Amino acid sequence: MGTWPFVNRVNRFGSFKAPQLREVELTGPYFHNGGKLTLRQVVDFYVRGGDFPVTNSTHRDFNILNLNAELQSDLSEEEKVALVDYMLEFTDDRVALEAAPFDHPQLILPLDGTAPESDGTINRDAMLTGCVLAPALFGPGQQFCAGNAAAVAAAPTATGPLFLNVPATGAAGNPGGRIPNFLGIAGAAPDAANPGGRQRLVGAAAFCGTNVTSQYCH
Numbered sequence: 001m002g003t004w005p006f007v008n009r010v011n012r013f014g015s016f017k018a019p020q021l022r023e024v025e026l027t028g029p030y031f032h033n034g035g036k037l038t039l040r041q042v043v044d045f046y047v048r049g050g051d052f053p054v055t056n057s058t059h060r061d062f063n064i065l066n067l068n069a070e071l072q073s074d075l076s077e078e079e080k081v082a083l084v085d086y087m088l089e090f091t092d093d094r095v096a097l098e099a100a101p102f103d104h105p106q107l108i109l110p111l112d113g114t115a116p117e118s119d120g121t122i123n124r125d126a127m128l129t130g131c132v133l134a135p136a137l138f139g140p141g142q143q144f145c146a147g148n149a150a151a152v153a154a155a156p157t158a159t160g161p162l163f164l165n166v167p168a169t170g171a172a173g174n175p176g177g178r179i180p181n182f183l184g185i186a187g188a189a190p191d192a193a194n195p196g197g198r199q200r201l202v203g204a205a206a207f208c209g210t211n212v213t214s215q216y217c218h
């Protein structure tokens with residue numbers, strides 16, 4: 001319907017600016033409300049005509065239909081899985097590995113909003129005290145740092161992490177491998193969490209229950 005009856009309106013009826021799908025594997029969870037964890041869940045959403053097909057029927061885009069019920073199209077299981085395959089192909093390995101031209105220098109990020117003002121004593125060396133390897137859900141080689149040398153020395157286990165130390169990747173990319181997908185689910189290629197690589201699930205195998213491990217899970 002475009003912006004009918006008003007010409008060239010930039011917005012209408014709570015519409016959302018849709019992100020492009022380049023690197024979509026790496027940008028979960030999906031939609032503006034983060035309501036879908038996997039790309040298969042996105043496909044299911046479209047195939048059933050959205051989450052509120054009845055209550056939203058007057059404002060729903062006419063391109064979004066319940067493909068199971070309406071006869072214009074009837075995607076097979078293989079075709080739905082093929083859509084997930086297709087979207088996983090949008091991942092550029094240079095992005096996943098943070099290799100040139102997508103490499104970055106070392107980043108020291110405040111984590112919890114309690115990082116102190118820089119007063120000359122909280123310098124780079126102080127921020128990088130008391131560092132431990134962050135959980136695998138974080139990027140390869142990333143560290144939690146307590147960031148307070150005196151406090152760490154006094155009570156090494158009592159000081160929570162204030163900073164995330166993200167190492168420089170270098171032009172060749174992260175030596176530790178690809179950046180993990182949201183919640184560490186498996187996607188297009190092998191990574192530290194999923195050395196077996198693509199976990200392509202079709203049919204009954206894609207009903208993963210509470211153990212959603214792959215972009216192919218419902």
Ligand code: HEM
Pocket residue numbers: 016017018019020021024027029030031032033042043046061063064083
């Ligand atoms: C099978 C076909 C389609 C696929 C595989 C698909 C895939 C996707 C994916 C993966 C996202 C999430 C992007 C992100 O959050 O990073 C998305 C968002 C979106 N798509 Fe689609 N799409 C399809 C059809 C459509 C159609 C037919 C329309 C509109 C007529 C549409 C409109 C949108 C909009 C507005 C968003 C943003 C929604 C939000 O952020 O809440 N899509 N799409």
